[in-house]
Amino acid sequence: MTNNSRSPENQGNTSLYRAVWRWHFYAGLLILPFMILMAVTGAAYIYRDEIDDWYHADLKFVEASGNAVLPISSQIDAALLPVPGTPVKVLPPADPTRSTEIVIAADAGGRQAVYIDPYRGDVLGHMPDRTTLMWVVRRIHSLAEFGTIPNYVIEIASGWAILLVLTGTYLWWPRGDQKGGVVTLRDTPKRRRWWRDAHAVTGIFIGIFIIFMAATGMFWSVFWGKYANEFANGTPNGYPSGVRVDVPLSTIPMIEAFGETSWTNENIPLPQSVDGGIGQTANPGPIGIDRAMSIFNEMGLTPGYAISLPRGETGVYSASIYPDDLSLQRVIHLDQYSGRPLIDMGYDDYGPFGKIMEFGINVHLGQEFGIANQILLLVICALIIFMSVSAGVMWWKRRPVGALGVPPMPRDTRNLTVVTAILAIGGIIYPMVGASMIVIWLLDYLFVVRPQRKMRAARA
Structure with missing residues (x-):
């Protein structure tokens, strides 16, 4: 005869199990819809x-030509x-076979991405900047x-x-003489126990x-990610050491320049830029985009990089590339008058925290290990x-008809307090999660625990 009291479905008899459950x-209940999204x-x-x-093939691809590519200035x-x-x-x-993408701050307002045939100078089309199909998917994500x-809700969901x-x-976790539900499934899909086992085994x-x-994913979050970035980059652990050089810095962050x-x-x-401008006779004018691009190529920047153009008299030509291969990540800033490299930094210059985070994010994006990384993440998303x-x-x-089906309160409420205190550690690490835990706890007390206590008192 099977001892059902030891099966996972009946572990609710223990206070600690009930508290965790x-x-x-x-x-x-809070995050499953967001997990699916x-x-x-x-x-x-x-x-x-x-x-x-x-x-977007009509915008992104051109017919390769034996002709020389037009100067970038002509394409602009x-x-x-x-x-x-x-x-x-x-x-x-x-x-x-690729087109040139040129982002314009339009006089009519907003930014437009214009796609140019680099051999012929033909305009293939234009659209609002950062509105490709996958940019929209990323923003929905x-x-x-x-x-x-x-956006804060996603941060809370990630912590939960x-x-x-x-x-x-x-x-x-296996208990007693439990035979199934650890790495195997019991019953059939018609029974709740099959779904419980499938859920648990997949999850483990x-x-x-x-x-x-x-x-x-938390590193992109609007609250925790911001302060984690500030903390990391307040020391040499995050920002590349190449940033900590004796050159004048603007107040414009790179994300604003590149998007x-x-x-x-x-x-x-x-x-x-400090090598020219008004009143500087040695370098009376900017070098121009064509010369800047030539310098970037001479410095060995990997093809596929983006160039941010100078803003005002003190602006710089900035080029960046973030390919799948982390070792090829690189950012170069040129003085717009002399073409002198002001900062040249790559992955090897990052501090230890920066390297760890960049590696983790690269895996998160499916880039680090090529097709194998993509397939693994696709399987994980499906599961x-x-x-x-x-x-x-x-x-x-499982739920009773007409009820939410909240798991029963532990008989020893001290266990619920212990579990809550342990989970609160996560709430301290992720403050938005901690705030949501307080809200959930209050709602549970006001609308579940207190009414149940009143009902039991009335029956007594």
Whole structure:
């Protein structure tokens, strides 16, 4: 005869199990819809280059020609014909079949990305900057597409995902003479126990990946990511040592100039040009974009880099490249008058924290290990979706009719206090998560615990 009291479904008889289960339930209730959203959009974004190249092929590709590529200055002139304004960024083609992308701060307002045939100077088309299909998917992935407040929600969901894995691991942990539900499935999909086992077994195999993805995703978050970046780069642990040089710095961060940079470089201020300008007879005028690009090529910058053009008299020519190979990451700033390199930095210059974070983010984006990285992340995203669906099915089969189905309170409420205190450590590390934990705790007390106590008192 089987001792069902030792099966996972009946571990609710122990106060500690109930306490952990209760928080696991609330974590899932809070974030499962966001887990599905992040998994679906994340799976698509893994193949961002492939999808954008297919969807925007008419803008991104040209017929390779035996003719010489036109000077970038001529291509900028061509881009200004349909979109009058001020050129701010240039993305020269990475290979002979690619178009040139030129970003214009339009006189009519906003920024437009204009695509040019580099051999003929023809305008292939233009669209608002950073509105490609995959840019939209990326913004939906972080909820940035819907404003700042929803962006905070994703930060909270990422923190709760970590707590969800930790509490789920405790609930999965084999107890007594448990035979199934550890690495095997019991029953059939018609039964709740099959869904419980499928959920638990899947979770234990991919839990470490969920923690990794949630933790590395936090570095883009609007609250924690900002302060983590400031903390890291307040010491040589984050900013490349090449930034800490004796050159005048502006107040313009790199992310504002380029729109997208590595996490470590986001808030690095651009340097200022000092070798010429008004009143300087030695270098009366700027070197121009064609000469600047020639210098970047002579310095061995990997093709596919982007160039931010000088802003005002003290602006600089800045080129950056963030390829899949971390060792090829590089940023070069040139004085716009002399062409002198003011700062030249790469991955090897990063501090230890910066290197760790860049590696983690590169894996998060599916870049570090090529196709294998992409396939692994795609499988993980699919399993996250399955786990989320199985959690919903499991809850639906268990919940009482007309009730939310919150797991029962532990008989010894001190266990709930202990578990809450342990989880609060995560709330301290991620303050937005901590704030949401307080809200959940208050709602649980006001609308679940207190009414149940009143009901028991009335029955007594």
